[in-house]
Amino acid sequence: MKKLKIRAINKYKSYVLECENKIYYFTLEFYDMPEPKIGDILLFDEEYLNTSSPDFVQSLYFEPLDEKKAKEIRKFDIAGLQTKDKNYLLRRIYG
Amino acid sequence: MENNDLKYLKKHYGEKFAHLCRELFPTILEQEGLLSKIISDHFAPTRSLYEDILPIKNDFVEYIYDQAKLEAQPVTEVNLSPEELMEKAGYILYPECKTEDEIQSFRKYWASEEELCTFRGGRLELCRVWFALKKNVDEIKRENFTNPKRQDEYGTSAISIQFTKGNTNTLSIKNRYNHTVYAPDATFGNNLDNIIPGLTQSFVKTYGLNLVNEDMGGLYLDDYAMGDDGKFYRYNVEIEGVNYCENNYVLDFGRVVKLDNARYVLAENYVIDKQRKKIFRYPNDIDSFTKSIGEIKDITFKTDNEGNRVVVCTPKEGKVVEITLNNKNAIIGYKNPNVTEIKDDFLSDNRALKSLSLPNVVNIGDFFLYSNKGLTDLSLPNVIKIGDSFISSNNDIMSLNLPKLVSAGREFLSHNLSLEELNLQNLKIAGLNFLLCNRCISNATLPKLKSVGMNFLGMNLNLTSLSLPNLESAGEGFLQNNQILGKVYLPELKSVKACFLAYNKSMTSLQLPKLEEAGDFFLQLNSILKDVSLPKLKKAGDFFLHSNQNLTKLDLPNLVSLGMPSLDRSKLGCDTIYTQKNKQEREIEF
Numbered sequence: 001m002k003k004l005k006i007r008a009i010n011k012y013k014s015y016v017l018e019c020e021n022k023i024y025y026f027t028l029e030f031y032d033m034p035e036p037k038i039g040d041i042l043l044f045d046e047e048y049l050n051t052s053s054p055d056f057v058q059s060l061y062f063e064p065l066d067e068k069k070a071k072e073i074r075k076f077d078i079a080g081l082q083t084k085d086k087n088y089l090l091r092r093i094y095g
Numbered sequence: 096m097e098n099n100d101l102k103y104l105k106k107h108y109g110e111k112f113a114h115l116c117r118e119l120f121p122t123i124l125e126q127e128g129l130l131s132k133i134i135s136d137h138f139a140p141t142r143s144l145y146e147d148i149l150p151i152k153n154d155f156v157e158y159i160y161d162q163a164k165l166e167a168q169p170v171t172e173v174n175l176s177p178e179e180l181m182e183k184a185g186y187i188l189y190p191e192c193k194t195e196d197e198i199q200s201f202r203k204y205w206a207s208e209e210e211l212c213t214f215r216g217g218r219l220e221l222c223r224v225w226f227a228l229k230k231n232v233d234e235i236k237r238e239n240f241t242n243p244k245r246q247d248e249y250g251t252s253a254i255s256i257q258f259t260k261g262n263t264n265t266l267s268i269k270n271r272y273n274h275t276v277y278a279p280d281a282t283f284g285n286n287l288d289n290i291i292p293g294l295t296q297s298f299v300k301t302y303g304l305n306l307v308n309e310d311m312g313g314l315y316l317d318d319y320a321m322g323d324d325g326k327f328y329r330y331n332v333e334i335e336g337v338n339y340c341e342n343n344y345v346l347d348f349g350r351v352v353k354l355d356n357a358r359y360v361l362a363e364n365y366v367i368d369k370q371r372k373k374i375f376r377y378p379n380d381i382d383s384f385t386k387s388i389g390e391i392k393d394i395t396f397k398t399d400n401e402g403n404r405v406v407v408c409t410p411k412e413g414k415v416v417e418i419t420l421n422n423k424n425a426i427i428g429y430k431n432p433n434v435t436e437i438k439d440d441f442l443s444d445n446r447a448l449k450s451l452s453l454p455n456v457v458n459i460g461d462f463f464l465y466s467n468k469g470l471t472d473l474s475l476p477n478v479i480k481i482g483d484s485f486i487s488s489n490n491d492i493m494s495l496n497l498p499k500l501v502s503a504g505r506e507f508l509s510h511n512l513s514l515e516e517l518n519l520q521n522l523k524i525a526g527l528n529f530l531l532c533n534r535c536i537s538n539a540t541l542p543k544l545k546s547v548g549m550n551f552l553g554m555n556l557n558l559t560s561l562s563l564p565n566l567e568s569a570g571e572g573f574l575q576n577n578q579i580l581g582k583v584y585l586p587e588l589k590s591v592k593a594c595f596l597a598y599n600k601s602m603t604s605l606q607l608p609k610l611e612e613a614g615d616f617f618l619q620l621n622s623i624l625k626d627v628s629l630p631k632l633k634k635a636g637d638f639f640l641h642s643n644q645n646l647t648k649l650d651l652p653n654l655v656s657l658g659m660p661s662l663d664r665s666k667l668g669c670d671t672i673y674t675q676k677n678k679q680e681r682e683i684e685f
Contacts, residue, residue: 014348023320023336025349054284055284057281059257059280061212094212095212095270
């Protein structure tokens, strides 16, 4: 899992993320949960950052995941969000 | 005669870089104009390129040769529309969806447990959306595909082509299987030309898209960012997604902005407008730094003894203000004799400032020089009040002159590692995490200190004695990691929170004549403490004097309330515990 700090968000939900002194740009959507803020930390599989992969995607979508259901889904699809007030376990969704 | 390509490279990227290219790319140089085109198409001019690519020379060589191959491919002009090309590929490309209803009309082509999250609504806020269906989509049934593969006939029979909105657009092609297959949002490798050659160019031309792959093309260069023109730009500083680059370039979320060299000077994220005599934070903001300068009558430039550029601002009122810039246009010095009050976030992103002169400032807000790593000494002779997070990222300040400081907010110099002597003659209030990380202060003079927050000098390891004659209240964790403090003088201390002087291994006796209230873990694990006098203590929290093995005298004549567990007599060495107001010897009820 990589930890990425949210450095900026523009009006089209384009996020600037910082991880280990590198900057990444993703469009992110979060369903059924509050929008993250600048300074929050995202955690997800490091393969998402592999920009040279033919399967690389710049738009990622997430929804909250019930911890009890975590075993049912691919480890690759489990993510997290750390905010000032709360930590969220997330599931990546597609489409 | 020198090759024209090399002349060009020498002029724009430096002689060393040109020599390196001669050595690395002899075959490319045989085609006149090719190498200079490749380099100028991919790298904004900078004299630093030679040094920056040396560590990754092999990757750089591979990258340039890949670009040379691409240049060699013939370019076919595409005259067909996306709809026409898709039709050739066996699809019907439907018009761009402009409403949610139009998106929902395609929902029926996805199996209910494989629906795209596009159908949850709201996608049009972020993306331009198209759907394409194979002409025989109704004949391609889900139940006939028992071993789904992303690129099989079913997976590609109904797709959604989506481009993110904004100045640059990135593509995602969604799959009819959705999450059932791996990487469904990268169908066809997110390359429209994999559906039919020319489709990418046709989409771009017809729908006015700016398709940029924000992948740095396999070349990773520290201190470089890619602009929406596909070029690497060397940046001096990056703040919240905006890169401030050499030669007056700004990459604003990737959008390349060039500031006119004749009119503007870029200093970190500040723009100096020589024509209008103004300084503002990019793109057009006023903040506490620009306000501190005031209204400017004139801006001139000079060079200091070290060759640094100095921006000399003559204000309409007051004395000259000077801003010193290094060769990367970072602000390394600031002299302002006029300002008396500084609001929040003053140069809060600046790291490089190493010289600061604000002789008349009295009040400072929050996050003052929050990110700074350059200062090693600090003198603010008239400051009285300082807000939260004051220079709190700096490790190296060794000398501090704040003779009039009365109040310091939270996180005051909280990451300082270098200060050895602390002398704040007028300080009365210190907020949470005051000099938290400093381990080496061995001498602290704080004669007027009345109140300290949590973790006061919390990591200090060097103080052997401490006199705080006016301290009345201490927050949680007061000097809790210091094990060598042998003497403390706290005659006015009335209340302390949890973990007061916990873990101390050097104090043998402690008198707190006015202490009335003590939080949890008070003096816990004080291994050689023998004699404790707390004549006014009324209330103590949990784990009071926990694991104090050597107490022989404990004076608590006014104690009426004690937390859990209560004093464990088997862990105390003392025989005598004074507990009642009338000072009669009496055992505490345990």
